[in-house]
Amino acid sequence: AEVTWRVPTSVPAGSPFYENFLERFASNVSLLTNERVEIQPYGAGVIVPALQVYEAVKEGTVEAGHSTPSYLVNQDPINSIFAGFPGGMGPETYVNWIYEGGGKEALTELRASEGLHSLIVGIGSTEVFAHANKEITGPDDLKGLKYRTSGPWAEVMRDYYGAVPTVVPPGETYTLLQRKGVDAVEWATPSSNQPEGFHEAAKYIVVPGVHQPTFLWEVFMKQETWNSLPEDLKPLLEAAAKLTTYEALSNFYDNDIQAMEEYRSGRNEVITLDDAFVDELSARGQDWIANKADEQNEAGSSNMLDLLEDYNEYKERWENNKDYLIRN
Amino acid sequence: MIFKLIDKASRGAALVSRLLFIILIVSMLYEVVARYVLNASTIWAFDISYMATGAAFILGVAWTLQVDGHVKIDVIIRLLPEKVGAYVLGVAYTFLLCPVMTMMSWHGWNKAINAYMAGEVETVSTWGPLMWPFYLILAIGLSIFSLQLLAEGIRYFLEKALKRN
Amino acid sequence: MESMIVALMFPALFLLIFLGIPIAFSLILVSVAAGWFSFGPMIFQQLYGSMYSASTNYILSSIPLFVLMGAILEKSGIAKNLFEAIQIWIGRLPGGLAVTTILMAAIFAAASGVVGAVEIMIGLMAIPAMQKYKYNNSVITGTICAGGSLGTIIPPTVIVVVYAALAQISIGALFAAIMIPSGIMVSLFVLYILIRCILRPSDGPAVNDKSLPTIPLSQKITITLKSLLPPLLLMFAVLGSLLGGIASPTEAAAVGVGGATILAVSNKGMTISSLGESLKMTVRITAMILLIVAGGTMFTGIFAVNGGGALVENIAEALGGGSTEVIIFFLLVTFLLGFVLDWTSIVLICVPIFTPIIKSLGIDPIWFATLVLVTIQTSYLTPPMASSIFYLKSIAPKDITYGQMCKGVVPFIIAQLITLAIVAMFPSVATWLPSQIVGF
Ligand code: NA
Ligand code: NA
Numbered sequence: 014a015e016v017t018w019r020v021p022t023s024v025p026a027g028s029p030f031y032e033n034f035l036e037r038f039a040s041n042v043s044l045l046t047n048e049r050v051e052i053q054p055y056g057a058g059v060i061v062p063a064l065q066v067y068e069a070v071k072e073g074t075v076e077a078g079h080s081t082p083s084y085l086v087n088q089d090p091i092n093s094i095f096a097g098f099p100g101g102m103g104p105e106t107y108v109n110w111i112y113e114g115g116g117k118e119a120l121t122e123l124r125a126s127e128g129l130h131s132l133i134v135g136i137g138s139t140e141v142f143a144h145a146n147k148e149i150t151g152p153d154d155l156k157g158l159k160y161r162t163s164g165p166w167a168e169v170m171r172d173y174y175g176a177v178p179t180v181v182p183p184g185e186t187y188t189l190l191q192r193k194g195v196d197a198v199e200w201a202t203p204s205s206n207q208p209e210g211f212h213e214a215a216k217y218i219v220v221p222g223v224h225q226p227t228f229l230w231e232v233f234m235k236q237e238t239w240n241s242l243p244e245d246l247k248p249l250l251e252a253a254a255k256l257t258t259y260e261a262l263s264n265f266y267d268n269d270i271q272a273m274e275e276y277r278s279g280r281n282e283v284i285t286l287d288d289a290f291v292d293e294l295s296a297r298g299q300d301w302i303a304n305k306a307d308e309q310n311e312a313g314s315s316n317m318l319d320l321l322e323d324y325n326e327y328k329e330r331w332e333n334n335k336d337y338l339i340r341n
Numbered sequence: 342m343i344f345k346l347i348d349k350a351s352r353g354a355a356l357v358s359r360l361l362f363i364i365l366i367v368s369m370l371y372e373v374v375a376r377y378v379l380n381a382s383t384i385w386a387f388d389i390s391y392m393a394t395g396a397a398f399i400l401g402v403a404w405t406l407q408v409d410g411h412v413k414i415d416v417i418i419r420l421l422p423e424k425v426g427a428y429v430l431g432v433a434y435t436f437l438l439c440p441v442m443t444m445m446s447w448h449g450w451n452k453a454i455n456a457y458m459a460g461e462v463e464t465v466s467t468w469g470p471l472m473w474p475f476y477l478i479l480a481i482g483l484s485i486f487s488l489q490l491l492a493e494g495i496r497y498f499l500e501k502a503l504k505r506n
Numbered sequence: 507m508e509s510m511i512v513a514l515m516f517p518a519l520f521l522l523i524f525l526g527i528p529i530a531f532s533l534i535l536v537s538v539a540a541g542w543f544s545f546g547p548m549i550f551q552q553l554y555g556s557m558y559s560a561s562t563n564y565i566l567s568s569i570p571l572f573v574l575m576g577a578i579l580e581k582s583g584i585a586k587n588l589f590e591a592i593q594i595w596i597g598r599l600p601g602g603l604a605v606t607t608i609l610m611a612a613i614f615a616a617a618s619g620v621v622g623a624v625e626i627m628i629g630l631m632a633i634p635a636m637q638k639y640k641y642n643n644s645v646i647t648g649t650i651c652a653g654g655s656l657g658t659i660i661p662p663t664v665i666v667v668v669y670a671a672l673a674q675i676s677i678g679a680l681f682a683a684i685m686i687p688s689g690i691m692v693s694l695f696v697l698y699i700l701i702r703c704i705l706r707p708s709d710g711p712a713v714n715d716k717s718l719p720t721i722p723l724s725q726k727i728t729i730t731l732k733s734l735l736p737p738l739l740l741m742f743a744v745l746g747s748l749l750g751g752i753a754s755p756t757e758a759a760a761v762g763v764g765g766a767t768i769l770a771v772s773n774k775g776m777t778i779s780s781l782g783e784s785l786k787m788t789v790r791i792t793a794m795i796l797l798i799v800a801g802g803t804m805f806t807g808i809f810a811v812n813g814g815g816a817l818v819e820n821i822a823e824a825l826g827g828g829s830t831e832v833i834i835f836f837l838l839v840t841f842l843l844g845f846v847l848d849w850t851s852i853v854l855i856c857v858p859i860f861t862p863i864i865k866s867l868g869i870d871p872i873w874f875a876t877l878v879l880v881t882i883q884t885s886y887l888t889p890p891m892a893s894s895i896f897y898l899k900s901i902a903p904k905d906i907t908y909g910q911m912c913k914g915v916v917p918f919i920i921a922q923l924i925t926l927a928i929v930a931m932f933p934s935v936a937t938w939l940p941s942q943i944v945g946f
Binding site for chain 3: 019025027028058061063065073074182184185188193209
Binding site: 397402412416437479 | 522524527528529531538560752753785794797798890891896900
């Protein structure tokens with residue numbers, strides 16, 4: 014190949030995110046560029062630390078990396094808009110905001126300010142609210158609930174509902190849930206949770222995942238790495254990325270439906286939260302991100318506030334007009 | 342003289358490691374009590390636990406080298422004259438490992454400085470502590486380790502020289 | 507070119523290790539040399555990443571704590587009293603202390619799931635006791651290493667969790683699958699110890715009848731209550747908090763250290779200086795183990811970047827699609843990697859390579875996983891490069907030699923190979939239980 018990139022990611026090789034996003038991207042790139050570009054995927058922790066993929070690319074250890082803006086929220090909260098946040102857009106709306114509503118351009122601009130070029134490689138479906146040992150149907154059930162979660166959701170759960178967000182190291186999640194050391198865990202989408210086995214450890218499966226309506230992963234490289242590509246390859250890589258995103262999203266939907274079917278037909282009990290409760294939870298999430306944006310604004314950076322306004326405006330337009338859509 | 346100083350630095354770092362283990366124990370116990378008695382998990386116990394362990398590890402490697410605590414299999418090399426084994430370690434420590442670890446320390450210092458300048462915070466934790474103190478400890482530990490490698494390496498040569506005299 | 511480098515990484519590593527260069531340093535040196543070809547001068551920051559990974563791995567936090575707990579119990583005399591009390595009851599049984607040690611290791615393995623930590627803790631406590639009762643050094647070392655290796659196979663274990671997630675198979679089913687094999691293994695261990703010590707009583711001497719009957723029953727009970735009860739309570743605190751889901755392994759280990767300290771102080775066996783000594787030992791052992799983990803992470807990364815995975819895949823393909831050949835080849839690769847790498851690295855390297863091929867051949871993934879897990883455990887024990895022996899070496903008294911360690915583990919390796927053969931020949935040993943077990 015003319016160009017070979019080693020691309021480490023933050024998820025283990027073989028996991029759904031790895032296969033569905035990164036390996037799919039590698040094969041699409043190979044297909045569209047006629048094997049002129051080779052993407053070599055590496056699972057989490059094999060060549061760079063799992064959570065340091067952005068740093069490794071910036072430092073030049075590897076040519077490109079695959080990770081999610083979720084891991085940058087602590088550095089700069091504006092990333093939470095791209096990472097997906099409680100009460101944010103669902104995948105259907107989001108993918109359209111990204112490609113048609115200016116989301117992609119906003120992300121490109123943000124990464125450019127860090128000296129990176131970003132290709133969106135993967136938008137996900139909705140996560141599972143919780144695999145739980147206890148029934149969760151309303152606010153009262155959250156009080157004192159030992160809940161493995163993190164980020165904004167942890168803050169919302171603690172501050173508004175008196176839950177006990179608990180940090181559990183990845184390898185321990187199954188065991189702790191099974192031993193009832195935690196009451197509930199949230200992890201990923203229905204199909205990506207299946208291999209983790211949570212449905213075997215806990216009876217209740219609570220949906221929908223208000224806390225993470227969708228999420229985004231990206232492949233990124235230094236701006237100069239991107240610039241040095243032959244001009245004719247750039248649009249091909251962009252196209253491979255976009256193709257990957259759409260294929261992966263369809264694939265997620267389909268696998269998730271299958272997973273939900275299996276959960277329902279097995280020994281699990283699926284609890285669907287009622288609309289009023291979902292709306293309430295969403296509103297709390299919106300509060301959280303609005304507060305973050307205000308904090309940023311007061312600290313002198315209006316970027317997040319402006320972007321959130323664009324984002325919410327698009328979301329509202331979608332909601333106001335989606336009644337024409339048949340969604341079965 | 343300078344070797345004595347390096348030894349002292351390693352011992353000092355290992356003393357800090359011991360202290361970090363005590364911090365690790367206390368924070369873990371506090372976390373269990375907080376979760377089950379006070380029903381409020383801490384947001385820092387997770388970060389403290391891995392950072393304390395990692396820092397104690399890196400600060401402990403140099404002293405562990407000093408007391409010859411890094412496991413090796415020397416049954417085969419011992420079949421050869423003693424000075425051969427000493428020379429092998431002398432060469433490996435002085436000319437290979439010391440430069441390698443020095444380069445890693447160099448990168449470690451860069452990480453620490455960059456993290457300080459950028460105000461880098463922990464990626465996934467709710468607590469989100471600043472990362473530079475942890476990077477700084479790693480850089481210090483690796484640097485002391487590099488120095489100790491140099492000291493031990495040269496000592497292997499010197500002992501050899503002493504014996505010859 | 508690159509596959510040449512991959513192929514050379516192993517002989518180079520063996521050479522450095524046999525030259526007497528510490529294991530961790532050998533891993534680092536080979537990684538730098540082989541990594542230079544793919545990273546150039548960037549290799550140093552790439553390898554720094556492995557140091558960082560080892561320094562930030564939460565699961566490793568329980569290692570220093572288990573070590574410290576063992577050290578405190580040993581230095582305060584509590585472990586000595588405990589084994590003496592056990593000896594009062596089972597002293598007439600040849601090899602009784604070794605059997606006790608294996609069972610203790612199995613119990614802790616069943617709770618903690620962290621490899622290495624349990625071996626050192628049990629070793630610190632049991633070695634002096636077995637030495638006091640004149641056990642043969644090879645019996646002592648074999649027992650400690652084999653007991654320590656159980657952490658890989660007795661569920662729950664972190665290895666299984668990581669393996670299952672990478673291979674996309676059910677964690678619960680895999681836990682169930684390894685239960686019977688690990689039971690077989692523990693039974694074989696115990697059986698071997700008993701047979702050996704009965705045939706050669708000097709290897710694990712029973713206390714002679716002259717000294718035992720002089721203790722009246724009431725005194726026996728008093729001694730037992732005094733020596734056995736406190737450590738038993740401690741074990742219940744640690745195991746209970748783990749099994750009850752109250753604490754993660756790290757937290758439970760901290761509970762153990764806290765409890766051990768209280769016991770030691772009330773036993774008047776604890777002084778500031780003995781606490782200092784225990785902490786000192788903890789620093790040394792932690793630095794030693796984590797540096798090997800860091801070196802292993804480096805080696806893994808460079809192996810992967812230089813196309814080690816592709817090499818293994820190509821060989822598997824060249825075998826022409828026979829299931830048996832592929833399984834044997836994969837187990838050999840696992841075993842070979844297990845010579846030098848810790849389980850995290852083996853699982854990270856191997857599972858993504860093995861899984862698609864195993865699937866395409868229609869081999870039962872649960873059964874195959876069980877075979878791999880038993881193999882990993884075996885390589886953990888197998889000299890010359892055996893993690894179990896490295897760990898033991900860091901705590902063993904000077905009079906126990908490396909040769910005795912290697913000799914000691916051999917019968918246990920045979921026991922493991924028998925287990926492997928049983929699982930290979932009768933897949934239902936692994937696959938029957940998962941089909942029976944109900945999760946919640
Ligand atoms: Na276990
Ligand atoms: Na081995």
